[in-house]
Amino acid sequence: MSKHDKQEMIVRHKLFDRICHWFIVAVGLVTFLTGFSIFFPSFQWMGAIAGTPQLARFIHPIAGLMMCLPLMLLLARYYHHNKWEKNDLKWMLAIKDVMFENEEGIPPIGHYNPGQKVLFRTFVVTSIVLTVTGIMMWQPYFAPYFSGVVVGWAILLHAICALIMMIFVIVHFWMATWVEGSVAGMLYGKVSKAWCRKHHPLMLDEHSDVEKKH
Amino acid sequence: MASQDIIRRSGTSGMTPAAKGRNSSEQVAKLFDATKCNGCKACQVSCSEWNDLREEVGTFQGSYQNPMSLSGQCWTLMEFHEVMESNKLRWQFTHSACMHCADPACLKACSTSGAIIQHANGVVDFDSDKCIGCGYCASACPFDVPKIDPKDNKAYKCTMCSDRLAVGLEPSCVKSCTTGALRFGSREDMLFYSEKRVAELKEKGFPKAGLYNPEGVGGTAMMMILHDITQPDSYNMPVDPQIPLSVTLWQDWVKPLGAAGLIATAAVACLHKITVGRNIVEEDQPGYQPPEEEVKDKEEDDQ
Amino acid sequence: MTNHWIDIKNSNVIIIMGGNAAEAHPVGFGWVTEAMQHNNAKLIVVDPRFTRSAAVADYYAPLRSGTDIAFLLGVIRYLIETKQVNYDYVKAYTNAGYIVREDFSFNEGLFSGFNEETDSYDKESWYYELDEEGHAKIDPSFENPRCVWNLMKQHVDRYDFETVSNITGTPIADYEVVCQQIGSTHTHDRAATFMYALGWTHHTKGSQNIRSMAMVQLLLGNIGVLGGGVNALRGHSNVQGATDMGLLCQSLPGYLKLPSDKDTDLKTYLKHNTPIALRPDQTNYWQNYPKFFISQMKSYWGDNATAANDFGYDWVPKWDKQYDFTKHLDMAYHGEVNGYIIQGVNAINSMPNRNKVLKALSNLKYMVVLDALATETATFWQNADGFNEVNPAEIMTEVFRLPTTCFAEEEGSIVNSGRWMQWHWKGANPPGEAKPDAEILSGVLMEMRKLYKQEGGKLPEPLNAISWDYHNPLSPHAEEVARELNGKDLLTNRQISSFAELKDDGSTASACWIYAGSWTEEGNLMARRDNHDPSGKGVTPGWAFAWPANRRVLYNRASCDLNGKPWDPKRTIVEWVDGKWHGIDVGDFNMKLTPQQSAGPFIMQPEGVGRFFALKLLAEGPFPEHYEPMESPIGVNPLHKVTSNPAVRMLPGVKETLGSHKDFPYVATTYCVTEHFNFWSTHARLAAISMPETFVEMDEVLAAEKGIANGDWVTVSSKRGSIQTKALVTKRLQPLKVNGQLVHTVGLPRHGSHNALTRKSYSCNVLTTEVGDANTQVPEFKAFLVNITKAEGI
Numbered sequence A: 001m002s003k004h005d006k007q008e009m010i011v012r013h014k015l016f017d018r019i020c021h022w023f024i025v026a027v028g029l030v031t032f033l034t035g036f037s038i039f040f041p042s043f044q045w046m047g048a049i050a051g052t053p054q055l056a057r058f059i060h061p062i063a064g065l066m067m068c069l070p071l072m073l074l075l076a077r078y079y080h081h082n083k084w085e086k087n088d089l090k091w092m093l094a095i096k097d098v099m100f101e102n103e104e105g106i107p108p109i110g111h112y113n114p115g116q117k118v119l120f121r122t123f124v125v126t127s128i129v130l131t132v133t134g135i136m137m138w139q140p141y142f143a144p145y146f147s148g149v150v151v152g153w154a155i156l157l158h159a160i161c162a163l164i165m166m167i168f169v170i171v172h173f174w175m176a177t178w179v180e181g182s183v184a185g186m187l188y189g190k191v192s193k194a195w196c197r198k199h200h201p202l203m204l205d206e207h208s209d210v211e212k213k214h
Numbered sequence B: 001m002a003s004q005d006i007i008r009r010s011g012t013s014g015m016t017p018a019a020k021g022r023n024s025s026e027q028v029a030k031l032f033d034a035t036k037c038n039g040c041k042a043c044q045v046s047c048s049e050w051n052d053l054r055e056e057v058g059t060f061q062g063s064y065q066n067p068m069s070l071s072g073q074c075w076t077l078m079e080f081h082e083v084m085e086s087n088k089l090r091w092q093f094t095h096s097a098c099m100h101c102a103d104p105a106c107l108k109a110c111s112t113s114g115a116i117i118q119h120a121n122g123v124v125d126f127d128s129d130k131c132i133g134c135g136y137c138a139s140a141c142p143f144d145v146p147k148i149d150p151k152d153n154k155a156y157k158c159t160m161c162s163d164r165l166a167v168g169l170e171p172s173c174v175k176s177c178t179t180g181a182l183r184f185g186s187r188e189d190m191l192f193y194s195e196k197r198v199a200e201l202k203e204k205g206f207p208k209a210g211l212y213n214p215e216g217v218g219g220t221a222m223m224m225i226l227h228d229i230t231q232p233d234s235y236n237m238p239v240d241p242q243i244p245l246s247v248t249l250w251q252d253w254v255k256p257l258g259a260a261g262l263i264a265t266a267a268v269a270c271l272h273k274i275t276v277g278r279n280i281v282e283e284d285q286p287g288y289q290p291p292e293e294e295v296k297d298k299e300e301d302d303q
Numbered sequence C: 001m002t003n004h005w006i007d008i009k010n011s012n013v014i015i016i017m018g019g020n021a022a023e024a025h026p027v028g029f030g031w032v033t034e035a036m037q038h039n040n041a042k043l044i045v046v047d048p049r050f051t052r053s054a055a056v057a058d059y060y061a062p063l064r065s066g067t068d069i070a071f072l073l074g075v076i077r078y079l080i081e082t083k084q085v086n087y088d089y090v091k092a093y094t095n096a097g098y099i100v101r102e103d104f105s106f107n108e109g110l111f112s113g114f115n116e117e118t119d120s121y122d123k124e125s126w127y128y129e130l131d132e133e134g135h136a137k138i139d140p141s142f143e144n145p146r147c148v149w150n151l152m153k154q155h156v157d158r159y160d161f162e163t164v165s166n167i168t169g170t171p172i173a174d175y176e177v178v179c180q181q182i183g184s185t186h187t188h189d190r191a192a193t194f195m196y197a198l199g200w201t202h203h204t205k206g207s208q209n210i211r212s213m214a215m216v217q218l219l220l221g222n223i224g225v226l227g228g229g230v231n232a233l234r235g236h237s238n239v240q241g242a243t244d245m246g247l248l249c250q251s252l253p254g255y256l257k258l259p260s261d262k263d264t265d266l267k268t269y270l271k272h273n274t275p276i277a278l279r280p281d282q283t284n285y286w287q288n289y290p291k292f293f294i295s296q297m298k299s300y301w302g303d304n305a306t307a308a309n310d311f312g313y314d315w316v317p318k319w320d321k322q323y324d325f326t327k328h329l330d331m332a333y334h335g336e337v338n339g340y341i342i343q344g345v346n347a348i349n350s351m352p353n354r355n356k357v358l359k360a361l362s363n364l365k366y367m368v369v370l371d372a373l374a375t376e377t378a379t380f381w382q383n384a385d386g387f388n389e390v391n392p393a394e395i396m397t398e399v400f401r402l403p404t405t406c407f408a409e410e411e412g413s414i415v416n417s418g419r420w421m422q423w424h425w426k427g428a429n430p431p432g433e434a435k436p437d438a439e440i441l442s443g444v445l446m447e448m449r450k451l452y453k454q455e456g457g458k459l460p461e462p463l464n465a466i467s468w469d470y471h472n473p474l475s476p477h478a479e480e481v482a483r484e485l486n487g488k489d490l491l492t493n494r495q496i497s498s499f500a501e502l503k504d505d506g507s508t509a510s511a512c513w514i515y516a517g518s519w520t521e522e523g524n525l526m527a528r529r530d531n532h533d534p535s536g537k538g539v540t541p542g543w544a545f546a547w548p549a550n551r552r553v554l555y556n557r558a559s560c561d562l563n564g565k566p567w568d569p570k571r572t573i574v575e576w577v578d579g580k581w582h583g584i585d586v587g588d589f590n591m592k593l594t595p596q597q598s599a600g601p602f603i604m605q606p607e608g609v610g611r612f613f614a615l616k617l618l619a620e621g622p623f624p625e626h627y628e629p630m631e632s633p634i635g636v637n638p639l640h641k642v643t644s645n646p647a648v649r650m651l652p653g654v655k656e657t658l659g660s661h662k663d664f665p666y667v668a669t670t671y672c673v674t675e676h677f678n679f680w681s682t683h684a685r686l687a688a689i690s691m692p693e694t695f696v697e698m699d700e701v702l703a704a705e706k707g708i709a710n711g712d713w714v715t716v717s718s719k720r721g722s723i724q725t726k727a728l729v730t731k732r733l734q735p736l737k738v739n740g741q742l743v744h745t746v747g748l749p750r751h752g753s754h755n756a757l758t759r760k761s762y763s764c765n766v767l768t769t770e771v772g773d774a775n776t777q778v779p780e781f782k783a784f785l786v787n788i789t790k791a792e793g794i
């Protein structure tokens, strides 16, 4: 048997981060659905996961907070992976090759590709804005402390950010399920070296650097 | 029967219109004549009496006004303002309550189907059973009227006593007004009366008297006769109330565009999935046999 | 009121002075806005504070509390000077031409007859010159220097604009506008009405405040006409009824007099109280006094009243001195009273000088409280930290609380300010053990009779003689009482239809002669609800019953000239056409007489005319004169050496409780706000919500001087006590320039309670003085001195 039968696995997501991520996914589902049910009256049924529209309304901000806080935690932990690097621009210019899997045209990148980094940054910004505006518009606890005009703009911003986040989550979901092996990585923590070589070649260097240090 | 005179519902698009079957319903209006009011608060108290509202007993806040603002338990409030005008004091009393806008910002802002409705007679009413207490109406209203009651987390405001109107009675506040400062009738009659009254006031030494019936919200079913129409702010009324820009942007632009964005993204994703297909690391597939040179390279690497 | 609420809509100028109708009578105030809108009336408000009435007024003039007489005498001077006088009226219907006794005089603030030693007046000289027949002498040309007109002119001559402004603090410009507006109603086709209440009565010269206004109205010819009159806005619900029924300590129902010690028998008593006409052929309606009184006796004692026993006259209590509440509380304070029955009054809150009242109540052996609520009075013995500092262990007064119903829980009539007796029906059953007052008192009477029978006792006769002829003697029905008040012919047993039917021979009974006609053989006229107003002038004869005789406008004969032709055809009440009287109202005269015979419209006066010169009726003199309040912020009377009212009754020890402007520099006045009714409404949740706490109002200058911000806690103190409350700093109060100094007024609403649904508050009566009007003894609640300092919260 060749060595390739025994896949060599390396850690990509630590347990804590995985728990965070899937917690976010679970709570996020509630947040999105309830938020969506408020957003589009015709989709009030989406809030039915909470039972009644009133409950959906009640749960949404709580779920939103429960989602955004660990998300920000996760973002803090992954911050160092998401710095802009010199190859990233080239990768971005080759986005067409990325999407159509023309592997030869894709410049090698590290732990995360620039697409993920854009996503990451969007999550950073939207989650902060959603949290701040969400709190400002939260009746009956916080909203009364702000003027109607301010709350009005907060609602608008909240809606815009929620949309952006949702669009990016769709993209994120699409990419995660497209690039097979990454969901497993997020589930079990490890990815194969081959997977790395294919998607994040430079990450292997980082990995060996780390190992050497040990 | 009640629902047949609903001409507008919140959270309802033009594609599922509210009933328009009846067109006999006459537009009504409540008229507050600020030049006659003596600030007795009978209206305020009778509103609570009729509607069974009991605000908490508060504390003295530096004026005769109490409570300090509208709330779920206070649907109309007499406001007290000391206004100095060319060295003369005007102690201004404002009967503050829902203005029943023809083009209500609250209704526009409310995303919950049927939580806010507008009746054919012009009355804007809340259906508390449906309300989810998001407070969008409260922030959108240019008159700062609807309030969320923390007790049940629902929005409340003056209903124009629609229960009384339904049986041919005038609103409770109007009924108990001591000076005739509050009147009620068909919108047409109230406009006719106002015109006369304003002319009268002009003759009596109030050249700037006028009717407050702001255009920006399409006119209101609660109108006010003011001594000085050029200064609505001295009555604590907005000079040019409008549906806030944030509400328009959000309801008319962000929502449809956002919906389109979501659908488009999902569509592209599906299309991509169908066309480009799976992105697999072949090496990791079970039964994968690497080409020779690759194996060699790899072994070298490992060394 | 000589007129009535709706009649205000007929006024051309409405002066709210000495009252605050928008706040204290907000519903009646609707007729003011009605007049303003539909009769083009001008509204003037004269008040130390810019009130809610002032907020809707055309003109507002501030004045220093307690200076209305100066203000109004200045108006009189202005009217005479500018000839804005209704001369026709004054000549025909007033005593302007009457000649006053030679020995009457006014000098340096005192009228003739003042005895410096006893501090009291001998009023002998305050009278007309009489001719041989006992009739007053008249000079119709007003030339006689001793006629009322000239004496009055001379009296008011001192009150020029500068003097008035110097006393009242009213800026001259404002004053002039008020004078002009008032003056504009001297013509026949215009009328003014003054709406007043406590702002005039709560002074040591309250009665004279009102007299000054009445003099203005006579000068302008505004009495007896639509839209005019002298209109007291009555306070408590049914206080008018209570007054009609002999509320005052020296009254009997129907404004009859309670006999005094000097009235040793019926004959003497009747002689004292039955006037003789002072002019030939005058109606002199009080000449019927014996008929009213004897009918009342027949009603009280029934068959027990006979000619032989002077109709039970001996059983009627006689007074030796005036037992008004101030005097009585003073007696309790000095331990001279055993017990009180306190019925429908929250004495410890509403009476002046709370600390003294507390002591007085603590001295009692027992106290029975008939009230619907647990008032501060009923719980005076309970400690309430800060608000009622007492040690219950030291108070020996035994308190019994008997819960009563309130008006909505019983049937009966309420008389409003316009003298309308309006029947009302029961709206709800009383809660718990509450009983109507009549039932409680009947129970007490029956029990006393029983005990007297069993155990005997002093003076059983009156107790046994009372006629208590009710279906259920333990619970007289309102209808039975109402019929009794109206009265009946004892021979035929028919309800009388008018007091004209009353006799002095014991053949008629009527408990309150002015109510005769309210419940006749036709039934209960008070229950009528026909609001037809055929003339459009607000005269609705089919609505309820207005005493006397369903008359809506008193003295209405004065609305026509001597020949019965209305002064103003647009304001016709009665008129003489084709040899007969016609009218929209019941004439206030014998309508069978010709105009010439009935030309004395003021039929209750023995001379038939309105009086500029009040004869001996008032304690401090026949003309009003400005005196400072007992506690004066300037300490002197700018006019003369008599600072305050010389006729005031000063009980021993009270002088020491008065403060000086040196220690207490600010004028305090107390009043009501719309949101509360006296003290009881603090138990009503909606009222408590709309005004949860009391406060003290002050001007911005004073606040700045004292470093007080809006909403700060302050201590307000007088010589008699101090309270803590929150400051309301407002533009509605302004310092006034008086006698060369700035006078600040502070205002205290009178609704402070500590046992209700509002925030616990002090009663302003911790601060007030019991010294009162020289005639009525109503305390000077409206002008006393205080000091103010910033304080810590409570």
Ligand SMILES: Nc1nc2c(c(=O)[nH]1)N[C@H]1C(S)=C(S)[C@@H](COP(=O)(O)OP(=O)(O)OC[C@H]3O[C@@H](n4cnc5c(=O)[nH]c(N)nc54)[C@H](O)[C@@H]3O)O[C@H]1N2
Binding pocket: C017, C018, C019, C020, C021, C023, C024, C025, C046, C047, C048, C049, C051, C064, C065, C066, C067, C068, C196, C197, C198, C199, C200, C233, C234, C235, C236, C669, C670, C671, C672, C673, C674, C675, C676, C677, C678, C679, C782, C783
């Ligand atoms: N809402 C309400 N209505 C009430 C009552 C209540 O408690 N609340 N009480 C009822 C009763 S019992 C009564 S007797 C009546 C009282 O009715 P009002 O007499 O109208 O009431 P007050 O508020 O006592 O006083 C009226 C005004 O007199 C002013 N004033 C004080 N001093 C002077 C002065 O020297 N000259 C002049 N010109 N004005 C002065 C005060 O500033 C005040 O605004 O109201 C009755 N109606």
Ligand SMILES: Nc1nc2c(c(=O)[nH]1)N[C@H]1C(S)=C(S)[C@@H](COP(=O)(O)OP(=O)(O)OC[C@H]3O[C@@H](n4cnc5c(=O)[nH]c(N)nc54)[C@H](O)[C@@H]3O)O[C@H]1N2
Binding pocket: C198, C202, C235, C236, C343, C344, C345, C346, C347, C349, C350, C351, C352, C370, C371, C372, C373, C375, C404, C405, C406, C407, C437, C670, C671, C672, C677, C678, C679, C680, C681, C750, C764, C765, C768, C781
């Ligand atoms: N400083 C200051 N003091 C004032 C005044 C002021 O202006 N300034 N105003 C004065 C004036 S004008 C007045 S009228 C007084 C008012 O003083 P109060 O008469 O003492 O005041 P209320 O609170 O009206 O008290 C009436 C009581 O009668 C009770 N009651 C109601 N209905 C019934 C009934 O059917 N039967 C019986 N037995 N009881 C009943 C109520 O519960 C209430 O406790 O205050 C006076 N005190």
Ligand code: HEM
Binding pocket: A031, A032, A034, A035, A036, A038, A039, A040, A056, A057, A058, A060, A061, A062, A063, A064, A065, A066, A067, A068, A130, A131, A132, A133, A134, A135, A137, A138, A139, A155, A158, A159, A161, A162, A163, A165, A166, B111, B133, B134
């Ligand atoms: C800290 C996090 C969040 C808080 C406190 C919060 C709070 C709120 C509040 C108060 C509302 C108004 C309705 C309501 O009270 O339920 C709201 C609406 C909404 N939220 Fe959130 N939210 C948060 C996060 C999110 C997230 C993460 C999303 C989705 C990406 C989201 C999407 C929405 C949407 C779509 C609406 C409806 C907005 C509209 O109708 O315009 N929210 N949110």
Ligand code: HEM
Binding pocket: A012, A021, A024, A025, A028, A071, A074, A075, A078, A081, A082, A112, A116, A117, A119, A120, A123, A169, A172, A173, A176, A177, A182, A183, A184, A185, A186
């Ligand atoms: C709905 C199902 C979701 C799936 C299947 C999924 C899957 C994944 C996978 C496979 C990864 C690892 C990517 C990699 O290793 O390169 C990942 C990373 C991540 N996911 Fe998700 N995810 C989901 C939803 C979400 C949501 C709702 C959020 C938050 C809004 C989120 C935030 C993140 C973040 C922040 C990372 C780290 C990526 C980075 O640092 O660039 N995920 N997700």
Ligand code: SF4
Binding pocket: B097, B098, B099, B100, B101, B104, B105, B106, B107, B124, B140, B141, B142, B143, B144, B145, B146, B157
């Ligand atoms: S005033 Fe405010 S609450 Fe009333 S209808 Fe207009 S927008 Fe709605």
Ligand code: SF4
Binding pocket: B010, B109, B110, B111, B112, B115, B116, B126, B130, B131, B132, B133, B134, B135, B136, B137, B138, B146, B154, B155
């Ligand atoms: S609070 Fe209620 S009424 Fe107001 S916008 Fe939200 S759902 Fe509509």
Ligand code: SF4
Binding pocket: B046, B047, B048, B050, B051, B075, B076, B097, B157, B158, B159, B160, B161, B162, B171, B172, B173, B174
């Ligand atoms: S119309 Fe009815 S609900 Fe509205 S303020 Fe008046 S009493 Fe209150």
Ligand code: SF4
Binding pocket: B036, B037, B038, B039, B040, B041, B042, B043, B044, B078, B093, B095, B176, B177, B178, B179, B180, B181, B182
């Ligand atoms: S009841 Fe009439 S007069 Fe009184 S405060 Fe209300 S609007 Fe003004």
Ligand SMILES: [Mo]
Binding pocket: C235, C236, C239
């Ligand atoms: Mo009173």
